[in-house]
Amino acid sequence: MALLEVKNLKMYFQTMRGYVKAVDDVSFELNKGDTLGLAGESGCGKTSTALTILRLLPWNGEILGGEIVFDDVDIVGMNDDQFRDKFRWKRISAIFQGAMNALHPTIHIGDQIAEPIIAHENVGKKEALERAGKLLDLVGIGASMINRYPHELSGGMKQRTVTAMALACNPSLIIADEPTTALDVIVRAQVLKAMRELQQKMNLSMIIISHDLSMLAETCNKIAIMYAGKIVEFGSVVSIFKEPIHPYTAKLIGAFPSVVGPKTQLSSIHGFPPDLLNPPSGCRFHARCSYAMEVCRTMEPKMVEAGGKEHMVACHLVGA
Amino acid sequence: MSQDVCIEVQNLKKYFPVKMGFVSTLMSKRVPQVHAVDDISFVIKKEEILGLVGESGCGKTTTGRLLLRLLPATAGKVYFKGLDVTAITDENEMRRLRRKMQIIFQDPYESLNPRMGVFDIIAEPLQLLKVAQNLEELRERVMEVLEDLEMTPPEEYIYRFPHELSGGQRQRVAIARAFVLRPEFLMADEPVSMLDASIRSEVLDLLLGLVKKHHSSFLYITHDIALARYICNRIAVMYLGKIIEKGPTEDIILKPLHPYTEALISAVPVPDPTAKRSDIVIKGEVPSAINPPSGCRFHTRCPYVMQVCKTKEPKMAEIEKNRYVACHKYKA
Numbered sequence: 211m212a213l214l215e216v217k218n219l220k221m222y223f224q225t226m227r228g229y230v231k232a233v234d235d236v237s238f239e240l241n242k243g244d245t246l247g248l249a250g251e252s253g254c255g256k257t258s259t260a261l262t263i264l265r266l267l268p269w270n271g272e273i274l275g276g277e278i279v280f281d282d283v284d285i286v287g288m289n290d291d292q293f294r295d296k297f298r299w300k301r302i303s304a305i306f307q308g309a310m311n312a313l314h315p316t317i318h319i320g321d322q323i324a325e326p327i328i329a330h331e332n333v334g335k336k337e338a339l340e341r342a343g344k345l346l347d348l349v350g351i352g353a354s355m356i357n358r359y360p361h362e363l364s365g366g367m368k369q370r371t372v373t374a375m376a377l378a379c380n381p382s383l384i385i386a387d388e389p390t391t392a393l394d395v396i397v398r399a400q401v402l403k404a405m406r407e408l409q410q411k412m413n414l415s416m417i418i419i420s421h422d423l424s425m426l427a428e429t430c431n432k433i434a435i436m437y438a439g440k441i442v443e444f445g446s447v448v449s450i451f452k453e454p455i456h457p458y459t460a461k462l463i464g465a466f467p468s469v470v471g472p473k474t475q476l477s478s479i480h481g482f483p484p485d486l487l488n489p490p491s492g493c494r495f496h497a498r499c500s501y502a503m504e505v506c507r508t509m510e511p512k513m514v515e516a517g518g519k520e521h522m523v524a525c526h527l528v529g530a
Numbered sequence: 531m532s533q534d535v536c537i538e539v540q541n542l543k544k545y546f547p548v549k550m551g552f553v554s555t556l557m558s559k560r561v562p563q564v565h566a567v568d569d570i571s572f573v574i575k576k577e578e579i580l581g582l583v584g585e586s587g588c589g590k591t592t593t594g595r596l597l598l599r600l601l602p603a604t605a606g607k608v609y610f611k612g613l614d615v616t617a618i619t620d621e622n623e624m625r626r627l628r629r630k631m632q633i634i635f636q637d638p639y640e641s642l643n644p645r646m647g648v649f650d651i652i653a654e655p656l657q658l659l660k661v662a663q664n665l666e667e668l669r670e671r672v673m674e675v676l677e678d679l680e681m682t683p684p685e686e687y688i689y690r691f692p693h694e695l696s697g698g699q700r701q702r703v704a705i706a707r708a709f710v711l712r713p714e715f716l717m718a719d720e721p722v723s724m725l726d727a728s729i730r731s732e733v734l735d736l737l738l739g740l741v742k743k744h745h746s747s748f749l750y751i752t753h754d755i756a757l758a759r760y761i762c763n764r765i766a767v768m769y770l771g772k773i774i775e776k777g778p779t780e781d782i783i784l785k786p787l788h789p790y791t792e793a794l795i796s797a798v799p800v801p802d803p804t805a806k807r808s809d810i811v812i813k814g815e816v817p818s819a820i821n822p823p824s825g826c827r828f829h830t831r832c833p834y835v836m837q838v839c840k841t842k843e844p845k846m847a848e849i850e851k852n853r854y855v856a857c858h859k860y861k862a
Binding site for chain 2: 251252364365366394395396397398399400402403421422423424425427428447448451452461462463465466467468469470471473476477478479480482
């Protein structure tokens with residue numbers, strides 16, 4: 211049973227020069243307990259997808275079609291008040307990019323964690339603070355730090371604080387956008403370990419958005435690769451990394467260096483991602499693809515099952 | 531000094547005074563100092579690529595800036611082909627040296643002047659240092675370096691402004707500006723960390739091609755030890771202002787000796803979900819560089835800590851051939 215089902219989602223940004231097709235016909239499914247890694251280069255629409263699910267779009271972002279079904283309820287059609295009352299924080303919460311700057315500098319971290327609890331649940335301040343303390347214990351900071359200010363914490367601790375905040379109202383889905391990008395290697399490993407343990411303990415579902423495939427390989431069980439507003443490949447983490455089918459996925463994985471095993475050649479993809487104001491016809495990757503055929507220039511490839519169960523890919527090389 | 535050495539650093543130190551308020555300045559006897567770089571020594575041979583690796587705040591960027599004398603050193607010496615860079619007082623002499631020592635900065639979105647065209651950006655160092663004799667030579671050198679960086683045809687790019695270029699192209703312009711002088715020594719501080727993974731290795735390959743073409747020595751400063759593996763001949767690992775391990779790249783990656791290096795490498799995520807990893811995650815975060823721990827600076831987090839580590843600072847010693855480690859675990 212899928213917890214979250216995104217079907218043919220389209221979200222465009224309206225600009226002076228036309229629509230920027232940031233999320234264009236994106237579909238995927240997330241089961242309970244799954245950790246989905248949404249990967250791709252900057253500007254491919256991964257953050258836009260997350261903001262659409264959270265309904266935190268800027269004024270010029272417009273949902274032009276598709277469904278987001280969360281627990282059998284379509285949240286696209288829902289009005290803002292309803293979504294805020296019933297879903298945001300309580301069912302779906304978020305960890306944003308740059309935890310360093312996501313915290314208010316002059317409010318105790320305990321109060322900041324208590325804030326969504328007070329706003330969304332019918333509890334008093336005392337009880338909310340008690341729960342905030344428990345959450346701080348849970349993420350490994352300790353309830354004794356409840357009256358600290360963000361500047362008194364290190365980067366890793368701030369990241370954990372933001373994680374605690376996301377857990378405040380017991381959500382079933384957490385969307386984390388580049389949760390560890392600003393952290394150093396060793397602290398990042400600590401935070402990721404803590405996040406993995408929490409996720410298992412609480413049977414959380416997560417969507418982790420990152421450009422760093424190495425990090426996703428260690429944290430997720432499913433991977434979706436996005437390119438120019440579309441998901442081009444989707445599958446289990448092992449099948450994506452071991453048997454990538456889309457040329458873009460293969461090249462992208464090959465671009466990440468490794469510290470284990472023999473040294474291999476790093477791959478690179480010539481050129482740069484297309485302008486989403488006027489995306490190329492056919493397959494959006496065709497200009498940079500070394501296997502591009504005539505059909506790729508004109509016809510858009512459909513998502514088809516390939517290479518095993520639940521491994522979907524949109525490429526003309528499959529079945530051609 | 532032997533002929534094949536390009537840069538030699540001896541006991542280099544850089545302390546920054548901590549900014550204090552007026553009252554505390556009056557009250558305290560001594561100004562606290564950040565020990566950004568504390569007594570490091572290393573050598574970069576001719577045509578060698580050395581990687582300086584460490585977490586943020588370990589002093590790697592400061593080290594790079596000291597080498598080019600973009601910062602004055604507190605103590606210690608930096609020799610460029612036998613010439614003491616820290617002792618130069620004559621501005622003209624320093625200027626002549628700048629022709630031979632160049633730098634590439636991290637962020638191509640900030641290091642290029644948005645109001646200058648690509649041609650002017652690349653030609654500026656040639657003009658400032660009066661390298662080109664005439665306009666024709668100037669043009670030739672700019673075109674050549676653009677072609678080396680595969681920005682072809684160069685005519686298409688020289689009239690553009692930085693905002694008309696993609697991130698990868700901008701960084702190529704930043705590289706072009708450094709290489710148009712054909713430097714003997716080049717330092718790059720995280721030159722590709724702002725770029726997307728898909729174009730990172732392309733830009734690196736072009737950069738390395740130029741390093742080879744001009745027989746330059748190269749100091750590559752990075753936090754990404756996995757990427758350093760693909761670039762450097764040797765690696766030096768820094769922790770809290772000190773170099774704690776140095777040696778040939780593959781030896782360090784596959785068999786790190788210092789416990790910090792070991793932890794650093796095991797913390798690097800691997801793009802392979804089936805890879806078997808040792809699960810050493812050390813606790814805590816890097817201590818403050820204002821009051822660095824006594825003895826070995828890593829002792830507060832080290833899983834193998836002994837009594838001696840807390841009091842005595844370990845000396846750098848050659849444990850195996852070409853492998854230098856500063857750790858009490860090993861007896862030289």
